[in-house]
Amino acid sequence: MTTVLIVDDQPLQRLGFRMLLESVPGMEVTGEAAHGADAVRQVAESHPDVVLMDVRMPGMDGIEATRRIVASGGRSRVLILTTFDLDEYAHSALRVGASGFLLKDARPEELLSGIRAVAAGDAVIAPALTRRLLDTYAHRLPTASTSESRRRDRRLESLTLREREILVAVGRGWTNKEIAERFVLAESTVKTHVGRVLAKIGARDRVQAVIFAYDLGLSTPA
Amino acid sequence: MTTVLIVDDQPLQRLGFRMLLESVPGMEVTGEAAHGADAVRQVAESHPDVVLMDVRMPGMDGIEATRRIVASGGRSRVLILTTFDLDEYAHSALRVGASGFLLKDARPEELLSGIRAVAAGDAVIAPALTRRLLDTYAHRLPTASTSESRRRDRRLESLTLREREILVAVGRGWTNKEIAERFVLAESTVKTHVGRVLAKIGARDRVQAVIFAYDLGLSTPA
DNA sequence: TGTCGCGTCGTACCCGGGTACGACGGCCCG
DNA sequence: CGGGCCGTCGTACCCGGGTACGACGCGACA
Numbered sequence: 001m002t003t004v005l006i007v008d009d010q011p012l013q014r015l016g017f018r019m020l021l022e023s024v025p026g027m028e029v030t031g032e033a034a035h036g037a038d039a040v041r042q043v044a045e046s047h048p049d050v051v052l053m054d055v056r057m058p059g060m061d062g063i064e065a066t067r068r069i070v071a072s073g074g075r076s077r078v079l080i081l082t083t084f085d086l087d088e089y090a091h092s093a094l095r096v097g098a099s100g101f102l103l104k105d106a107r108p109e110e111l112l113s114g115i116r117a118v119a120a121g122d123a124v125i126a127p128a129l130t131r132r133l134l135d136t137y138a139h140r141l142p143t144a145s146t147s148e149s150r151r152r153d154r155r156l157e158s159l160t161l162r163e164r165e166i167l168v169a170v171g172r173g174w175t176n177k178e179i180a181e182r183f184v185l186a187e188s189t190v191k192t193h194v195g196r197v198l199a200k201i202g203a204r205d206r207v208q209a210v211i212f213a214y215d216l217g218l219s220t221p222a
Numbered sequence: 223m224t225t226v227l228i229v230d231d232q233p234l235q236r237l238g239f240r241m242l243l244e245s246v247p248g249m250e251v252t253g254e255a256a257h258g259a260d261a262v263r264q265v266a267e268s269h270p271d272v273v274l275m276d277v278r279m280p281g282m283d284g285i286e287a288t289r290r291i292v293a294s295g296g297r298s299r300v301l302i303l304t305t306f307d308l309d310e311y312a313h314s315a316l317r318v319g320a321s322g323f324l325l326k327d328a329r330p331e332e333l334l335s336g337i338r339a340v341a342a343g344d345a346v347i348a349p350a351l352t353r354r355l356l357d358t359y360a361h362r363l364p365t366a367s368t369s370e371s372r373r374r375d376r377r378l379e380s381l382t383l384r385e386r387e388i389l390v391a392v393g394r395g396w397t398n399k400e401i402a403e404r405f406v407l408a409e410s411t412v413k414t415h416v417g418r419v420l421a422k423i424g425a426r427d428r429v430q431a432v433i434f435a436y437d438l439g440l441s442t443p444a
Numbered sequence: 445t446g447t448c449g450c451g452t453c454g455t456a457c458c459c460g461g462g463t464a465c466g467a468c469g470g471c472c473c474g
Numbered sequence: 475c476g477g478g479c480c481g482t483c484g485t486a487c488c489c490g491g492g493t494a495c496g497a498c499g500c501g502a503c504a
Binding site: 160161189 | 479480481482483484485490
Binding site: 094099109110113114117118120121122123124125127128130131133134137170171172173175203204205206207208210211214219 | 316321331332335336339340342343344345346347349350352353355356359392393394395397425426427428429430432433436441
């Protein structure tokens with residue numbers, strides 16, 4: 001049984017989705033929300049497997065709602081559904097952790113197939129957008145085995161838990177003193193940790209450490 | 223009418239694809255190839271809309287064949303089909319210009335839907351792989367215009383061209399001295415610029431400036 | 445013609461950050 | 475039990491970075 005929360009500001013659109021989903025065995029609609037804030041609230045309550053999320057809504061939009069749902073750490077996956085084939089939407093949505101991005105003109109079976117994939121922990125992107133993403137980013141994919149990213153992974157692996165925490169803090173732009181205060185440590189201790197982190201990841205100073213953190217997604221914008 | 227070339231070293235596999243495609247109106251199989259070299263030759267002759275390409279084949283493999291087909295500049299699009307869910311294959315395939323990457327265990331309608339999308343100039347990636355690609359690369363997508371970043375955009379707008387260049391350099395982790403050398407400037411000049419940038423964007427130090435730059439996608443993890 | 449934004453450079457000062465030590469207690473594991 | 479990893483803290487030193495001035499030449503534009 002796959003549980004779904006429908007989020008869209010248009011009642012008629014919600015009805016359409018509900019009709020479709022309820023006609024399919026194994027799909028259950030656990031609720032509807034008309035704006036982002038309500039969506040976030042309902043996800044916290046009912047923990048649906050999949051959230052069908054519209055982008056453009058009055059009040060909190062779908063991107064921000066997605067960000068909060070993902071950040072909450074629950075099991076729910078967000079599948080963005082929009083009428084507008086805009087790259088900015090898609091980039092933002094995928095960036096904040098959406099598991100999918102489909103257009104509302106998709107055929108019903110494509111939508112259902114997408115929902116199933118997302119519920120299973122996979123991800124889907126509309127073919128038109130996939131094309132543009134590939135055109136833009138395919139050339140910078142790693143050629144083959146290992147290379148850069150995996151080597152960096154090893155560098156990250158070499159960090160102890162504490163050091164990783166410190167690196168994240170540095171990535172937030174905090175000074176040593178601020179880190180010391182928040183972690184309740186002596187500033188000298190923080191310096192020690194930072195120094196070890198720099199040595200391990202091969203950074204010259206905390207600026208390069210921040211860049212390293214962003215490259216690995218350890219720190220993320222927004 | 224969509225024309226398709228089937229490339230696979232296993233005759234039985236080719237037969238399966240042919241049976242499926244010929245059962246669908248609007249699909250036409252223009253030929254079969256058992257290895258990469260033959261595929262490249264046939265594409266040059268018959269210019270199919272879509273090439274269904276296996277990866278593992280004796281002789282020239284599917285990746286190399288794809289590279290050549292794409293490089294030839296024709297209209298044919300390549301859809302990779304493989305039994306093996308290996309990231310290296312996918313990365314390589316997409317990098318050399320494949321329009322899609324699906325697994326052979328896909329349902330027939332998914333495969334057909336993928337072929338249609340590719341024929342239309344779009345692209346498709348298997349959901350399981352899409353998930354991994356997103357997990358790996360989504361965080362480095364450029365941010366777009368959310369309400370948040372638009373406010374920052376104004377801050378960015380307030381920077382002069384030179385200051386923006388300096389900010390990018392800072393975002394790369396360069397020291398003031400290094401920036402001075404690369405831009406052929408005095409270090410004091412760089413300091414002046416950096417100071418003005420910090421004041422304008424509301425950053426305390428260059429670390430926060432780096433974070434700012436990443437948030438706006440002005441600097442991106444390469 | 446004046447003036448304003450921009451880019452350039454200099455000096456002087458202070459401070460946060462990075463390094464190089466050394467040290468101590470806790471913990472796990474051989 | 476001893477050694478190793480981890481996390482903690484301290485002192486001392488040096489340097490890069492940030493700030494606060496002031497100054498100059500240039501092009502645009504009123």
